Amino acid sequence: MKIYKLILAVTFLVMILSCKKEKNSQKMSPNFLFVLVDDQPFDALQSSERYPFLKTPNMQRLIDEGANFKNYFVTQSICSPSRASFLTGTYPHIHGVNQNNRYVDPNWDKYQPYNQHLQKKGYQTAHIGKIHMAHFKGEDHIRPGFDYWYSFIGQGEYFNPMVNDNGKEYQEKGYMTDILTDKAINWLTTKRDPNKPFSLNLWHKAVHEDHSPAPRHKGMYAKDPLPTPPYDTHLENFKGKPEWQKIKSWDSKWKEYIPSDTIAPKPWPIKGDKFKKLLECLGAVDESLGKVLKTLEYLGELDNTVIIYSSDNGYFMGEHGYWDKRIAYENSMRIPMLIRYPKLIKPGTVINKNALNIDLAPTILELSGIQKPNYMQGESMVNLLDSTKNNTPWRDAFMFEYYVDDAYPYAGPNMLAVRTEEYKLIDAFLEDDIDELYDLKNDPGEMHNLINNPTYDDVEKKLRTELNNLKEKYQYNSDRDWWLRTQIPKKR
Numbered sequence: 424m425k426i427y428k429l430i431l432a433v434t435f436l437v438m439i440l441s442c443k444k445e446k447n448s449q450k451m452s453p454n455f456l457f458v459l460v461d462d463q464p465f466d467a468l469q470s471s472e473r474y475p476f477l478k479t480p481n482m483q484r485l486i487d488e489g490a491n492f493k494n495y496f497v498t499q500s501i502c503s504p505s506r507a508s509f510l511t512g513t514y515p516h517i518h519g520v521n522q523n524n525r526y527v528d529p530n531w532d533k534y535q536p537y538n539q540h541l542q543k544k545g546y547q548t549a550h551i552g553k554i555h556m557a558h559f560k561g562e563d564h565i566r567p568g569f570d571y572w573y574s575f576i577g578q579g580e581y582f583n584p585m586v587n588d589n590g591k592e593y594q595e596k597g598y599m600t601d602i603l604t605d606k607a608i609n610w611l612t613t614k615r616d617p618n619k620p621f622s623l624n625l626w627h628k629a630v631h632e633d634h635s636p637a638p639r640h641k642g643m644y645a646k647d648p649l650p651t652p653p654y655d656t657h658l659e660n661f662k663g664k665p666e667w668q669k670i671k672s673w674d675s676k677w678k679e680y681i682p683s684d685t686i687a688p689k690p691w692p693i694k695g696d697k698f699k700k701l702l703e704c705l706g707a708v709d710e711s712l713g714k715v716l717k718t719l720e721y722l723g724e725l726d727n728t729v730i731i732y733s734s735d736n737g738y739f740m741g742e743h744g745y746w747d748k749r750i751a752y753e754n755s756m757r758i759p760m761l762i763r764y765p766k767l768i769k770p771g772t773v774i775n776k777n778a779l780n781i782d783l784a785p786t787i788l789e790l791s792g793i794q795k796p797n798y799m800q801g802e803s804m805v806n807l808l809d810s811t812k813n814n815t816p817w818r819d820a821f822m823f824e825y826y827v828d829d830a831y832p833y834a835g836p837n838m839l840a841v842r843t844e845e846y847k848l849i850d851a852f853l854e855d856d857i858d859e860l861y862d863l864k865n866d867p868g869e870m871h872n873l874i875n876n877p878t879y880d881d882v883e884k885k886l887r888t889e890l891n892n893l894k895e896k897y898q899y900n901s902d903r904d905w906w907l908r909t910q911i912p913k914k915r
Contacts, residue, residue, distance in 0.1 A: 425473060427499045449827050452546070452620040453764065453790055454728040456715065456781075459509070459624065460708055461502065461553060461631040462748065463734035465495070465757040466704060476647035479705060481713035482761060485732055489763030490772040490808055496842070497780045500736040500748040500755045500826050503527075503555045505780055506626075509735070510536035512784030512799030514824065516900040520556060521826040528556055533798070537784040539568035540793050541622045545573075545701045547615045552603045552626035553579060562590035571614060578630045581635040599628045600707040608718050610906050617722075620791075624813045625715065629704040636703035643706060651694045654868025656742035656754075658688045663872045665856045667836055668743075693741040701738070729790055731783065732761040742868070749831075751823050751840035751859075752869055764790075769810045776817045777844065778804055800897055819843060822893040837901070841890040848886040852901075859887070 464842035466473040470491075485491075503513035503523045515521040518529040529536075538548045543774040549571035557564045558576055559608055564587045565572040575586050581599050585592065595602050607625045615621050636643075648742040651657055659670050669686060675884045692698070712732065719725040737755045748755040760778070762768060767790075781801030788795055806815040823840040841850040847869070848858040860874040860883055873879045893899075 427707075436463075447703070452544075452792065453766070454620050454724055455541070455622040455731070455787055455791075456559075456719070456728050457509075457622075457624050457626075457731045458712060458733075459506070459552075460627040460705075460732075460734045461626075461628060462701070462736065462738045463630055463705065463708075463759060464738045464740055465734075465759050466755065467705060467738075468759060473653070474650065474702060477702060477705070479709045481709045481716060482732060482759075484716070485712075485730060485761040485763045486771075488765065488770045489761060490768045490774055491772045492760035492762075492776075492778055494775055494777045494844075495733070495758050495760035495779070496756050496777065496821065496823065497736050498822070499826075500750070501825075501828065502553075502631075502735055504556060505735040506553075508780045509783055510538070512537065512781045512795075512801040514781065514800055514822075514897050514899075515826070516824065517798075517800065517898065518776065521824075523555065523830060528566075534702060535796070536566075536568055537787050538622055538624070540788055540796070541791060542568050542570070544791065544793060545619055546791070547619045547621045548623075549607075549610050549615070549621070550574060550624045550626070551607050551610065552624065553628050554626065557587075560587070560592060564592075571610055573603075573767045575628075581633075584628075597708065599619055600637065600704075600711055603627060604711040604714055606756055607715055608860045611715075611718055611722065611774075616865070622787075625711070627708055629708050630701045632697070632701075634697060634700035636700055636843060637707045640706035643703055647697060649695050651691055652740065652868075654866075654870065656870060657691050657744065657870040659743040659870065660686050660688055663875070665851060665853070665859065665872075667775065667851065667853065667856055689744055691741065693744060694746050698740050698745065701740075715737045722889070726765050729766075730761075730763040732759070733780075733783075734758045736893065747834070749825060749828070750835045751838055751847070751866070752824060753863075756840075758822050764808070767805070768808050772808070772810055774807050776807055777821055777842065778807065779821055788888070806843050820889050822890065822897060822899070824899070839890060839894070841886050841893060843886075843889070846882055846886060848883065848890065850887075850890070 430687055441510060469479045470486055470503050471479045498508050499505060499515045501523060503520045507520045508515060510517045514536050518534045520527050520529050535625045542548050548569045551567045551573045554566060554574050557566055557574060573588050579599060583594060583596055584599050586595050685764045731855040736748045737757050738748055739754045740752045779801060782804050785795045785799050785801045785803040787803055789805045793796045820841055825838045827837055828834060836851045836853060838849055838851045840847060845864050847861045847863055858874050859872050860879060861869045862873060
């Protein structure tokens with residue numbers, strides 16, 4: 424009997440020590456805060472010098488105290504595909520969402536998002552904000568892998584939005600950016616288990632059009648002149664450019680082709696008020712970031728939290744006469760990426776390597792001690808973030824893809840692009856039109872198409888070979904409608 428009691432006592436002690444060890448291990452795991460903005464241009468930061476009047480002090484804090492990626496890109500520049508790539512670490516042609524189609528979800532079972540892997544390890548996970556891939560109502564709206572869910576269908580509304588709070592639908596009062604911020608702070612302070620590490624997505628509706636700044640920020644830049652875009656890209660006349668780009672009216676829903684090189688640039692500023700409102704919307708986003716940082720500091724979790732700030736795609740601010748995104752120019756495919764984690768990253772770190780949105784999921788998993796699953800196509804950026812590892816091997820080139828969007832068929836044709844540090848080749852698969860080739864070192868504004876310049880024939884040949892290699896590496900599928908025949912959207 425005494426031996427039996429001794430065995431029980433030892434077993435109980437082992438269980439206690441094991442649980443304590445597990446809790447300590449969990450507490451040592453880093454937290455993750457991923458703040459994602461919609462449509463923020465890569466240079467819409469107060470430190471970029473593009474907009475000298477722009478005030479984003481909390482974004483600047485991340486730059487000063489963490490890492491700033493100067494060349495960060497999406498694999499497809501449109502909301503749903505990019506968000507699914509952030510989550511799954513795969514290209515759109517792999518995870519299954521290649522446009523903003525309301526009937527299509529990623530294949531969550533085959534390509535599990537990183538938050539599901541964190542959840543299995545004991546993380547508490549929450550998604551607060553836009554997802555754009557959940558068009559069902561009630562509990563069916565909730566996507567897999569989140570312990571707490573607060574979102575909305577599609578783009579949502581800036582003011583008094585309809586929301587889905589863990590399956591319950593109702594109308595909130597107030598401004599969307601502020602509502603999402605309050606929900607995030609409430610979850611951090613009252614709803615999560617403080618003994619477990621957490622992963623929180625705070626994904627804003629802002630600064631997507633219709634650009635509607637908070638009343639307190641409306642007109643804050645009214646007296647500031649809108650600077651002309653760098654490299655005189657607003658003076659685009661499409662000489663030497665593909666015919667599909669020669670659009671008579673930028674506001675027209677349907678294209679009118681003009682087979683000539685005589686298009687006169689539109690007077691600057693193009694969409695000036697529209698662009699000012701976009702920048703004003705950033706005011707509430709930056710305030711939100713500051714409030715969440717203060718909350719983490721109050722909770723004693725700031726320096727143990729990997730803080731990630733980015734955008735789901737870039738945005739044309741009049742460059743080449745465009746607004747919006749989608750096509751394979753720098754302003755569309757390039758995004759801001761700021762990461763603060765003082766346990767790994769030295770203050771003021773600048774990273775110039777070409778990194779992608781599919782690299783984020785593998786990075787998060789490595790930082791949390793989870794092995795990258797085979798289906799993830801991105802690469803962990805942990806060694807890039809560690810300034811002691813300056814000679815980290817990294818990709819020399821990457822592939823960008825675009826599929827015709829059924830909702831905006833006039834935005835551009837199917838296309839693939841390959842980008843290196845020096846060059847970019849864009850193939851639009853049009854037999855009766857030309858492709859594009861740019862020398863990014865000498866022409867960073869992508870104004871001079873070199874595709875018919877014989878001096879660059881060898882460069883073009885090498886880039887086409889590189890693109891074919893990348894298509895094979897990433898199992899590229901050129902059929903944009905493949906998911907319509909292979910996948911039926913599932914309710915959750």
